[in-house]
Each structure stands twice: as C-alpha cells, then as structure tokens.
Amino acid sequence: MEATKHKRPKHKGSPKLFRNPILEKLTHTHIAAPLIIFTAISAILIYFGIVEKGFEVPSMILLFLGGLFFFTFIEYIMHRYLYHLPVTNPKREKFVYTMHGVHHDFPKDKDRLAMPPVLSLIIATIFFVLYRSIMGDYAFGFLAGFLMGYTAYLSIHYSVHAFRVPNNFLKILWHHHSIHHYREPDKAFGVSSPLWDVIFGTMPKKSSVEQEVKASH
Numbered sequence: 001m002e003a004t005k006h007k008r009p010k011h012k013g014s015p016k017l018f019r020n021p022i023l024e025k026l027t028h029t030h031i032a033a034p035l036i037i038f039t040a041i042s043a044i045l046i047y048f049g050i051v052e053k054g055f056e057v058p059s060m061i062l063l064f065l066g067g068l069f070f071f072t073f074i075e076y077i078m079h080r081y082l083y084h085l086p087v088t089n090p091k092r093e094k095f096v097y098t099m100h101g102v103h104h105d106f107p108k109d110k111d112r113l114a115m116p117p118v119l120s121l122i123i124a125t126i127f128f129v130l131y132r133s134i135m136g137d138y139a140f141g142f143l144a145g146f147l148m149g150y151t152a153y154l155s156i157h158y159s160v161h162a163f164r165v166p167n168n169f170l171k172i173l174w175h176h177h178s179i180h181h182y183r184e185p186d187k188a189f190g191v192s193s194p195l196w197d198v199i200f201g202t203m204p205k206k207s208s209v210e211q212e213v214k215a216s217h
Contacts (some may be wrong), residue, residue, distance in 0.1 A: 015106060017098055026118060027098075028111040031158045037117055038151050041124070042144040049140030063141025064148070071149025076196035080189040107181055113158045120150075153192040160191070179204045 018024040046064070049055045055063075083100035087093045097105075103112060114120075124147060131139035131146075156173055165174040172194070180188035187204040190197045197203045 015102060017102060026116045029114045029116050030111065031114055031154065033117050034114050034120060034154055035151050037121070038124070038147045042147045042151075045140045045144040045147075049137070049144070053137045053140060055137070055141060060141040060144075063138055064145035067142040067145025067147075068149040068152075069145075070142075071146045071153070072190070072193045073196060074146075075149070075153055075192060076190050076200070079191070080200075080202065084185070084189075104181060104185065107161055110158070110162055113161055114154050124150075149192070157191050176204075 016024060017027050046060055049060055049063075050057065079100075083096070085092060085096050087096055103109070106112065115123075124143075127146065128139060128143050131143055135142060156170075157177070160174050160177045165171055173191070176188050176194050176197075177191055184204045187202050188194070188197055189202055194203065
C-alpha cells in the first residue's frame, strides 16, 4: 500500500515537515541551486580528467555518455524501490512521506521539486567513492555524465510540474509523469526517460496514455 495512492493532490500550499526551523528550511530548495552546483562540479571533473589525468577528449565523451545513461537507470530504481517503499509501519511511512510522499500530495510546490543540495552532495560523494573504487580514474568522466544526468532530470521534473505541456517531442515526458501522479502511481517511474519502464514492464496502460494525449488537444 502506497502512502500517496489514495490522497488527492493539492495544487497550492507547502506543508511543514519538521519542527526544527533549520531542518525545515533545508527541505526547501530553489531549482537553480542544484543545477548550478552540479553543472560546475561536472565541468571540474571533466577538466581534471583531461588536464590532470590525461584522458583524450573522445574517451571523456564516451565516459560522460556512459554516466549519463547509467543515471537514467539509477533514477528509475530509486524512484520505484526507495521513494515508493511499501508503508508497513509508522517510521517507514514518515520516511516515505518526507522523501517523496509530500511531493505527491503537493506536486506544484516548486521549492520541493529537488533534493536539498546538502543531501545530494553527500550522495554524490558516495557515488564518487564507489565509482573511483570500481573504475579508477575513469570515474571522473563517468561521474561528470552521471551528475549531468541528474541536472537533466531536475530540469525535466521541474518543467513538468511548473510549466504547461509543450507542443513538441517533450510532450511524452509530461504525459508520462502526469500519469504517475494522477492515474497510476505504481507505474511510469521514469521521469527523464520512459526507457526503463518499457524494459521492466511498468509502462502505464495504453488507454491512459491515449486519454492524456486527447486531453491535451
């Protein structure tokens, strides 16, 4: 049973998650902050990989694209299995709601469309240590792509919730994510790409997609 499945989303307001004012402040993130931070870190990683580690540009491009692609997989796995953990006790319910359930209840809350930079930097550091231990210096290019995958995800996710459906090829992402929020919360976990939903069988019903497309015209 999902904590967010039976609640009607609210399109106004921003709930209080913590009594501690510092913790509560940290839960609000302007979208520009992580975009700037991780774009800068990615640029530094690429520079360091080429200038200090001696990687050729073509090699860095391939590593970058590999990291970018791998992020879409991690995004899907985290969204499906971490953010949508089955609620089996009050502590898990609190965790799920704080991490993601609040977003389902208040999908238009623009200050909670990105993970707080402090937390995301800690997670990025963990990934760097993990990648470096596995692939050595190749981690510089791979993590740069991975982090830019994260910024692309943030940009798409913010745009989906903050702006109207575009009349171009990106329309499918708007419809895909809206189905996850408003029709089938146990489907359509991919935000930046529906690829892994196709691979793992979590694509929404075809009829739902068709209804969303018709509703946009």
